[in-house]
Amino acid sequence: METAYIMINCEMGAEGAIVDGVKTIDDVKEVSGVFGNYDIIIKVECSDIEDLRDIITRKIRHLDQVKCTTTLMCAN
Amino acid sequence: METAYIMINCEMGAEGAIVDGVKTIDDVKEVSGVFGNYDIIIKVECSDIEDLRDIITRKIRHLDQVKCTTTLMCAN
Amino acid sequence: METAYIMINCEMGAEGAIVDGVKTIDDVKEVSGVFGNYDIIIKVECSDIEDLRDIITRKIRHLDQVKCTTTLMCAN
Amino acid sequence: METAYIMINCEMGAEGAIVDGVKTIDDVKEVSGVFGNYDIIIKVECSDIEDLRDIITRKIRHLDQVKCTTTLMCAN
Amino acid sequence: METAYIMINCEMGAEGAIVDGVKTIDDVKEVSGVFGNYDIIIKVECSDIEDLRDIITRKIRHLDQVKCTTTLMCAN
Amino acid sequence: METAYIMINCEMGAEGAIVDGVKTIDDVKEVSGVFGNYDIIIKVECSDIEDLRDIITRKIRHLDQVKCTTTLMCAN
Amino acid sequence: METAYIMINCEMGAEGAIVDGVKTIDDVKEVSGVFGNYDIIIKVECSDIEDLRDIITRKIRHLDQVKCTTTLMCAN
Amino acid sequence: METAYIMINCEMGAEGAIVDGVKTIDDVKEVSGVFGNYDIIIKVECSDIEDLRDIITRKIRHLDQVKCTTTLMCAN
Numbered sequence: 001m002e003t004a005y006i007m008i009n010c011e012m013g014a015e016g017a018i019v020d021g022v023k024t025i026d027d028v029k030e031v032s033g034v035f036g037n038y039d040i041i042i043k044v045e046c047s048d049i050e051d052l053r054d055i056i057t058r059k060i061r062h063l064d065q066v067k068c069t070t071t072l073m074c075a076n
Numbered sequence: 077m078e079t080a081y082i083m084i085n086c087e088m089g090a091e092g093a094i095v096d097g098v099k100t101i102d103d104v105k106e107v108s109g110v111f112g113n114y115d116i117i118i119k120v121e122c123s124d125i126e127d128l129r130d131i132i133t134r135k136i137r138h139l140d141q142v143k144c145t146t147t148l149m150c151a152n
Numbered sequence: 153m154e155t156a157y158i159m160i161n162c163e164m165g166a167e168g169a170i171v172d173g174v175k176t177i178d179d180v181k182e183v184s185g186v187f188g189n190y191d192i193i194i195k196v197e198c199s200d201i202e203d204l205r206d207i208i209t210r211k212i213r214h215l216d217q218v219k220c221t222t223t224l225m226c227a228n
Numbered sequence: 229m230e231t232a233y234i235m236i237n238c239e240m241g242a243e244g245a246i247v248d249g250v251k252t253i254d255d256v257k258e259v260s261g262v263f264g265n266y267d268i269i270i271k272v273e274c275s276d277i278e279d280l281r282d283i284i285t286r287k288i289r290h291l292d293q294v295k296c297t298t299t300l301m302c303a304n
Numbered sequence: 305m306e307t308a309y310i311m312i313n314c315e316m317g318a319e320g321a322i323v324d325g326v327k328t329i330d331d332v333k334e335v336s337g338v339f340g341n342y343d344i345i346i347k348v349e350c351s352d353i354e355d356l357r358d359i360i361t362r363k364i365r366h367l368d369q370v371k372c373t374t375t376l377m378c379a380n
Numbered sequence: 381m382e383t384a385y386i387m388i389n390c391e392m393g394a395e396g397a398i399v400d401g402v403k404t405i406d407d408v409k410e411v412s413g414v415f416g417n418y419d420i421i422i423k424v425e426c427s428d429i430e431d432l433r434d435i436i437t438r439k440i441r442h443l444d445q446v447k448c449t450t451t452l453m454c455a456n
Numbered sequence: 457m458e459t460a461y462i463m464i465n466c467e468m469g470a471e472g473a474i475v476d477g478v479k480t481i482d483d484v485k486e487v488s489g490v491f492g493n494y495d496i497i498i499k500v501e502c503s504d505i506e507d508l509r510d511i512i513t514r515k516i517r518h519l520d521q522v523k524c525t526t527t528l529m530c531a532n
Numbered sequence: 533m534e535t536a537y538i539m540i541n542c543e544m545g546a547e548g549a550i551v552d553g554v555k556t557i558d559d560v561k562e563v564s565g566v567f568g569n570y571d572i573i574i575k576v577e578c579s580d581i582e583d584l585r586d587i588i589t590r591k592i593r594h595l596d597q598v599k600c601t602t603t604l605m606c607a608n
Contacts, residue, residue, distance in 0.1 A: 002505075003184065004339070005157075005186065005193050007224075009144055012137045012138060012139070012142050012143070012144070012145070013137055013138045015133065015137075015227070030195075032155065032226040032227060032228075033133070033226065033227030033228070034157065034224035034225060034226055034227060035080070035129070035132060035147035035149060035224065035225045035227065035264070036146070036147055036222065036223055036224040036225065036263070036264045036265065037146045037222065037224075037264065037265045038224060039144075041157050041224055041226075043182075049458075049505050053339070053531055053532070056339060057319065057337065057531060061316045061317055061319075062316060062317045063316070066316050067144075067316070068313055068316070068343075068371075069316070070188065070189065070340070070341045071188060071339035071340055071529075072159075072186035072187065072188040072189075072190060072193055073186060073187045073188065073339060073527075073529050074184040074185065074186055074193075075167070075184065075185030075186060075187060075509055075513060076184060076185075078201075079260065081233075081262065081269050083300075085448055088441045088442060088443070088446050088447070088448070088449070089441055089442045091303070091437065091441075106271075108231065108302040108303060108304075109302065109303030109304070109437070110233065110300035110301060110302055110303060111300065111301045111303065111384070111433070111436060111451035111453060111568070112298065112299055112300040112301065112450070112451055112567070112568045112569065113298065113300075113450045113568065113569045114300060115448075117233055117300055117302075119258075125154075125201050129227055129228070133227060143448075146264065146265065147225075147264055148235075148262035148263065148264040148265075148266060148269055149223075149225050149262060149263045149264065150260040150261065150262055150269075151205050151209060151243070151260065151261030151262060151263060152260065152261075156263070161524055164517040164518060164519070164522050164523070164524070164525070165517055165518045167513065167517075185513065187340070187460070187509070187512060187527035187529060188339075188340045188341065188526070188527055189340065189341045189526045191524075205263070208263060209243065209261065213240045213241055213243075214240060214241045215240070218240050219240070219524075220237055220240070220267075220295075221240070222264065222265045223263035223264055225263060230429075232567070277382075277429050281455055281567070284567060285455060285547065285565070289544045289545055289547075290544060290545045291544070294544050295544070296541055296544070296571075296599075297544070298568070298569045299453075299567035299568055301451075301453050301567060303433055303437060304433070306581075307488065308415070309461070309490065309497050311528075319531070334499075336459065336530040336531060336532075337530065337531030337532070338461065338528035338529060338530055338531060339528065339529045339530075339531065340526065340527055340528040340529065341526065341528075342528060345461055345528055345530075347486075353534075353581050357415070357607055357608070360415060361395065361413065361607060365392040365393055365395075366392060366393045367392070370392050371392070372389055372392070372419075372447075373392070374416070374417045374492065374493065375415035375416055375492055375605075376463075376490035376491065376492040376493075376494060376497055377415060377490060377491045377492065377603075377605050378488040378489065378490055378497075379471070379488065379489030379490060379491060379585055379589060380488060380489075383564065385537075385566065385573050387604075395607070410575075412535065412606040412607060412608075413606065413607030413608070414537065414604035414605060414606055414607060415492070415604065415605045415606075415607065416491070416492045416493065416602065416603055416604040416605065417492065417493045417602065417604075418604060421537055421604055421606075423562075450568065450569065451568055452539075452566035452567065452568040452569075452570060452573055453566060453567045453568065454564040454565065454566055454573075455547070455564065455565035455566060455567060456564065456565075465600055468593045468594060468595070468598050468599070468600070468601070469593055469594045471589065471593075489589070491536070491585070491588060491603035491605060492602070492603055493602045495600075523600075
C-alpha cells in the first residue's frame with residue numbers, strides 16, 4: 001500500500017469548501033484544516049504508486065481555489 | 077487565555093488597508109506592517125482555543141487582499 | 153479532541169530510530185518516514201490542548217537527533 | 229520608537245531556558261514559545277534603531293542554543 | 305557547457321500542458337512533473353551562460369501558467 | 381545612512397519592466413534580475429529609516445507585477 | 457522505471473567530497489554541485505519504488521556531511 | 533562581467549567575524565550584516581563565470597561559522 005500526505009495552501013476563506021470537496025475523493029483517509037504554514041492537510045492511501053499519483057495530479061490539484069500543494073510520500 | 081501570532085503576506089500596496097481592517101476585529105491586541113519575509117504581523121488573545129480558531133478562520137483569513145497566513149500558536 | 157500533525161527534520165540516517173521512539177509515545181496515532189521537504193510526519197490526538205502542547209514540547213522535541221519540528225494544529 | 233518581532237528556531241528542548249533568558253533582556257516586551265514553523269517569538273521595543281540592532285545582534289543572537297533568527301522590523 | 309536545473313511551481317492542473325510546452329524548447333534535456341515542494345523540474349544545457357540565461361528568462365519564464373521558478377546553476 | 385536589500389518575486393516575464401521601473405526611483409543604488417529563489421534584487425540607501433520605509437512601502441511594493449518582497453535591513 | 461531528484465544542503469566546503477561519494481552509488485544518473493538555495497542535485501533512476509526509497513534512505517542520507525535532503529519524486 | 537549576491541546564515545554571534553573575513557576576499561564588492569531571514573549579504577563581481585564559481589565554492593563557503601549560503605546569480 002502507498003501512502004502520502006499532501007499539504008495545501010489555498011485561497012483565503014476557501015478551506016471549508018476544499019475540505020468538503022476532498023472528502024468525496026476515494027482513497028482520501030484524512031483531511032483537516034490546519035494552522036501553521038499550510039492551510040489544509042490530506043492523507044491518501046492507495047494500492048499502488050500509480051493510483052497515488054493519479055489522485056494527486058488529477059483530483060486534488062484540480063480542486064478549485066487550491067493555490068499550491070506540497071507532497072510527502074511515505075517511506076513505509 | 078489562548079494567544080497566537082499570525083503573519084500575513086498580502087497584495088502589494090494593501091498593507092495599510094489590511095492593518096486598518098484588522099484593528100476593528102475584537103481580540104486583536106497588536107497589528108503592524110513589517111519588513112522581512114512577511115508583510116503584516118497580528119497578535120490575537122482569546123479566552124479559549126475555539127474563539128481563537130474562529131477569529132483566524134472566519135475573520136483574518138477572509139480579509140480582502142490577504143494572500144496567505146502563517147499562524148504561530150503560543151505554548152503558554 | 154485536539155489533533156496536530158508534526159513534521160520533523162532530523163539528523164541524516166536517524167529516521168528509523170526516531171520513528172521507533174515516537175511509536176512509544178502515548179497519543180501518537182501515526183508516524184511515518186517521508187520523502188519531500190521533511191523527513192518524518194507524526195499525528196497526535198489528545199483530549200485537550202494542554203496535553204497536546206505537553207507531548208510536542210516535552211516528548212517529541214526532546215527526542216534525540218530531531219533537528220527541527222513544524223507543527224500544524226488542526227482547525228477542529 | 230522602534231519595534232521588531234524576532235522569531236527563533238532553537239535546539240530541541242531548549243525553549244524554556246531561552247524564554248527565561250530572553251525575559252531578562254531590557255526592552256523585550258513579549259516572549260513566548262510557539263507552535264508552527266518557528267519555536268519562539270520575541271517582541272522588542274527601543275527608543276531608536278541603533279538600540280534595536282544592538283539588542284538583536286549582541287544579546288538575542290548570542291543566547292545559548294539559539295540556532296537561527298528571523299527578524300521582522302515594524303513599519304512604524 | 306553550462307547547465308541549470310529549474311524548478312517550477314505552476315497553476316494547479318497545468319503540469320501536463322507546461323511539460324509539453326517545455327519539451328519543444330531547444331536545449332531542454334529533461335522535464336518531468338514532480339511531487340514535493342515544486343511541481344515540475346527542468347534540466348537545460350547550453351554552450352554558454354548567455355544562452356542559458358536567455359532560455360530561462362525569455363522562454364521558460366514566459367510559459368503560460370508558470371507561477372514561479374527557482375534556478376540552480378550547476379557548478380561544473 | 382540606512383541601507384536595505386529587497387528581493388522581489390514577480391509575475392513571470394515582467395522582470396525587464398520592473399527593473400526599468402525601479403531604476404527611476406530615487407535612492408535605488410542597484411537593481412538586477414537574478415536567478416535563484418528570487419527574481420530581482422534591489423539595493424536602497426537613504427539618509428534615515430523613515431525614508432527607507434517610505435521607498436519600500438510606497439514605491440517598490442506599488443510597482444505593477446511585483447508579487448512579493450523580502451526585505452533585508454542592513455545592520456551597519 | 458521510477459525517477460527522483462534529490463537536492464542536498466551540506467556542510468560548507470564538503471560539496472566536492474559528497475559529489476564524489478554520490479557518483480559511486482548505483483542508479484545515480486546525475487550529480488552536480490549547484491548555486492541557489494541548495495548545494496547539490498542528484499538524479500536517481502530505479503526499476504521500482506522500493507529500490508528508490510532504499511537508495512535515498514540508506515545511501516544518500518547516510519553520506520557524511522549531508523545536512524538535509526529534499527526529494528522530488530517524478531510523476532512518471 | 534559576472535555578478536552574484538550571496539546570502540549567508542551563520543552561527544549566532546559570528547556575523548562580525550565573518551563580515552571581517554569576507555572583506556579580505558578579492559572581488560567582494562559589498563558585505564553587510566542584515567536583519568530578516570538571512571544574516572549576511574555579499575556582492576561579488578568577477579570577470580568571468582569560472583572565477584565567480586571559484587570564489588563562492590572555495591572561499592565564501594569555506595569561511596568558518598558559515599552554516600548555509602543562498603546564491604543569486606545576476607541576469608547580466
